[in-house]
Amino acid sequence: MNALLGVLRKPIRAALRWQLAATVALALAAGVLAGVDGALSATLGGAVSICAGAVSAVVASKWKAQSAGELLVGALAAEGVRIGLIVLLLWLVMATYRGVVVPAFIGSFVFTALFFAMAFFVRDYE
Numbered sequence: 001m002n003a004l005l006g007v008l009r010k011p012i013r014a015a016l017r018w019q020l021a022a023t024v025a026l027a028l029a030a031g032v033l034a035g036v037d038g039a040l041s042a043t044l045g046g047a048v049s050i051c052a053g054a055v056s057a058v059v060a061s062k063w064k065a066q067s068a069g070e071l072l073v074g075a076l077a078a079e080g081v082r083i084g085l086i087v088l089l090l091w092l093v094m095a096t097y098r099g100v101v102v103p104a105f106i107g108s109f110v111f112t113a114l115f116f117a118m119a120f121f122v123r124d125y126e
Helices: 002-007 010-062 068-096 102-121
Strands: none
Touching: 010 068, 010 102, 068 102
């Protein structure tokens, strides 16, 4: 994981840390409200967002753009990977985990996905 984080710039690393902290907090809250299945559902919801965001950031960081057009194509490719992975992981959890607590799962996913968008507001002085 450290090698992965070393490739990513400060805003993305900050967003991933925020997502992880939010996932832990939401898992604890869901565990209190809905028990073990609630905690696991919230953890899986956050994990979907974290994994998709991390893979998307790696795809974007590997893209070597020489023009504005190539940069746009790289950003769209990274976002396409992120959306595709989100759809796949959401489906995988919903199809395989019979005890999923849907409000905890979806709520945690949506909340942590919003944190990924917050990377835009982190300054990068590197």
